[in-house]
Amino acid sequence: MRLGFVGTALAIGVVACTGREAPPAGRLVDDLGRAVALPGPARRIVSLSPSTTDRQFAIGAGGRVVGRTRWCDFPPQAAAVPSVGDGLNPNLELVLSRKPDLVVFYASAANQGVIARLDGLGLGAASVRLDRLDDVPRVARLLGRLTGATARAESLAARFGAELDSARAARAAGANDPTRRVAVVSWDNPPIIIGAGSFLTELIELAGARNVFDDVAQPSAQTGIEAIAAREPDALLVLGEGVPAFARRPEWQAVGAVRRRSFVAVQGSEFERPGFRSLDAVRTLRAALRRSKGR
Amino acid sequence: MKWLALGAAALLALLTAVVVGPAGFSGEPATVAIIRDLRIPRALLAFLVGGSLAVTGAALQALVRNPLADPYLLGLSGGAGLGAVGAIALHLDSPWVLPASAFVGALAAILVVYRLGVVTGAVLDPRVLLLAGVVVGAFAAAMMGAIMAVSPAAELRNAFVWLLGGFGSASWRSVSVFASYAAVPVTLMYLAARPLDLLTLGEEPATYLGADVERTKRRVYVAASLLTAAAVAVSGTIGFVGLVVPHAIRLFWGHLHRTLLPAAFLLGGTLLVFADALARTIFAPVELPVGVVTAFVGVPVFVLLLRRWPR
C-alpha cells in the first residue's frame, strides 16, 4: 500500500523553512534542515519518491528527471524515464548510473547513509517530506528553486494554496451540516485503518465527511473489527473497485456499514499521495459520498 | 487445589475478554450483537489456539527430549508465511485466501521436514527433525524475502503484519471449524500421554517398558504438526505459549503427561485470552499483534522459570 510507504517513513527532521528566500543558485535547505549543495539549477534529477516525481512533471521540470523509482506511476510520461529501483535505501550504483546532479529523496532515516555518500561525491541531495496537503505548495516551491522552474512552480503552488484555503473555508462554513462518518479500511486481516496522520483524513474532511478514527495520530494503525463496529461509521472507504472481498466474511457482518454494503470505493494515485490533484480527489470523494448516501 | 485455581483462572480470563472492548458492556442490542458475534468467538478462539499451542509444545518437548522445543521449531511457520506471501503476491482474491494458503504452505513444510527426519528404515530421528525444521524455516524465510523484494504487490507488507499473529478474524464459523479440527490431534496426543512419559526416558528404555516408539513418534509428530498448522492458519505465528506454558505446568504438576497435557491446555488458553484482551485494550483503538504481547510477557516469565527448574 503506497500509503504505508509514505506513512511509515520516519521523518526525523522538523519541517524546514517554508518560503525562505534563497539565492537562485540554489543554496537551499531541505525538509531535514540540510543545505542542498547545488551550483546552479539541477539539470539531471533522480527522483526517489513518487510524490516528487509527480511534482516535477507538474511544474514542468519533467524533462530533467532522468531516474525514478519503480513505484512512480504518475504522470504517464514518467513511465518513459528509466527506473532505478526502490526509493527507500536505494541502489546507489543504479542511481549514479543515471549521472544525476541532484537526487531527491523521501525524508527518512533509511536514506541517511546514501545521502552521506552522495555528499561525499559532491552531488546534490535533497530530502523532501510530502505527507500532508500543506506540504504540497512548499515542496513545489522547493523543487522549483532546485530546478530553476521557479515561475511555474510559484504559480502552481500559489493557486493550490489558494484553492486549499477556500476549500477549508467552505468546510468551516458548512461545519454544522450533517457529516457522513467514514472509516478507511486499507487491509482486512488484520484490520488496518487510516488515522489522522494521513492526508486521506484531510481529504475526507474537505469532502465534508469525518474519519471516525481521527483520534488515532498515526497515518495507519492495526485495530479490531469491534473498534470499527463500535464507532458505527456510515460507510467504509476503500481504495479499489466495488465491494471488497472481506465484505463476505462472517465476522465483518458485525459492522453496520458492511451489512448495508455501504462502501465508498475510490481509485487512483491522487488518493495515494498528496499532490496538485488532491483537490480533484476531494471533489471525486465528495461525489462518491453523495452517491452512497442513498444506501 | 491446583485444578480449581486453573479452572477459575480460565473462567476469569474468558469473562474478562467478554466484558472489555470498545463497545463496552451493556444490554443495548447493538452492543449485545457485538459481544455475541465478535467478542465471544474471539475469546473462544484465543482459548482454543492457546490451549492447542501449549499442548503441542509439551508433546514436542517429550518427543525431541528437549525442554526448549516449541511448535515453531517444526519449520511450519515459515511454510505458512510463505504460503500467505505467495498467495498475496499472486493477487489471489478470496476472503479466505490467507488462512487457506497459510495452511497449505504449512502442510508443505511439514511434508518436507518429515521426509528429511526419516532416516534409514522409516525411523523418525527427533534430532534430525529439529534440524530439518530449522533449515526449512530458514529457507522459507529467505523465499519470502525474495518475493518481497521482487514483487510489485504493495499488499505484501500486510502479510507480515498478519504473520505477527492476531485473532481479529475470529467468528463463530472459524471457532467451530477450528474446534472440530483440533479435537482430533489433541485427543491423539492425550492418548499418547503414557508413551510420551516413557519416551522421555530414552527410546530403548521406552521400548522395553512396552511403548511402540516408532508409532508414538509418528503420531505425535503428525498430530502436533497438523494442529500447529491450523493454529497458524487461523491466527498467525504466536510465540512463547508453546514453550513457556508447559514449563510453568511442570513446576506445579510434574512431568507426567496425563496431567501435564490437560493442565497445559487450560493454562495456554487462559494466557492467550488474557494476552489478546491486553493486546486490544492497552492502546485502544489501536491493537497490538498478539505475538508481541506474548513475547513481552513470555520472556521474563521464561527467565523466572529457568531459575526455578529443579534438578
Place this chain on the structure above:
Amino acid sequence: MILEARGLAFRYDLVGNPAVDGVDLTLGAGELLALVGPNGSGKTTLLRVLLGLLEPERGGVWLLDRPLKAWDRRALARAVGVVVQREEAAFPLRAREAVMMGRYAHMGPLGAPSARDEAAVDRALERCDVTALAPRWVGTLSGGEWQRVRIARALAQEPRALVLDEPTANLDVAHEMELFELAAHLARADGLAALVVTHHLNLAARYADRLVVLHRGRVAATGPAADVIRREILEPVFGWPIEISRWHETPQFVPLKRSESTR
C-alpha cells in the same frame, strides 16, 4: 524354560562380519545366567536380538515357548524387565513416578494407577531396598541408587525374566556386590530368570549358575563356572595370559603381569 535362542545370527550391514554368529542360549526360571566376553564380542547386540529390538538373520528366539515375533511390545514388557546400561531422563522425575512407569504395560492409556499398580510398586521398591528414596528426584540420586530404582522399575513390571546390561559399570565395590546379591536373590527367592551382562568375570563366576562366554559373536563356552573359567578357554578369548586361582571352590581368573608371565 523361560528364554531360548537357537542358532542366532545377526550382522549390522550386509558385507561386514557378523556381530552374532550362531548363538544358542537357554535361560530357566530361578536361574542367574551371566553373559561375559570382551568388548566387541557382541554382548549388547545379542541382547538386543534376544529382546526383539533387532531382527536376526537366522535362527529364532522363544519366550515362554512362544516365538518372539508373536509377542507385542506391551505383552513383552509384562514378561521381561530390562535395565539398560545407561539411562538419562530428559525431564526430572520422582523415583516413585519412575518406578510406576514399569506398570504402564499393565495400564490402559488413561486412568489413574490402580491399587494393584500401587501395591506392585511398593513391593518392587522394597525388594530393591529403595523405599526411602521414593519421593526423591532421580537427578539427585547417586549412580548406585538410580541403578536400584531402575531395577525396582523392572520388578514393578512383574516379569518372569530380568535382564541387566552391564549393571556394575561405574559402580563402586559395595554397590557392585549389592547388585549381584540382589540379582542372585531375585533369581533364587522369587524364581525370576535373570540374565546379567557383565565385565566382571569373577563376580559372575561366584554368583551365576551358568556363564556364557562370547567371543567374536560366537559362544566360546557355556556352563557352570567350573567348566568355563579355564585357561585354555579364556586366554584366547581375552587375549591375555591368565592363571586360574580358587576362592571357596569357585575358580577365579587372574590376569598375569608381564613379569609374571612366561609366555
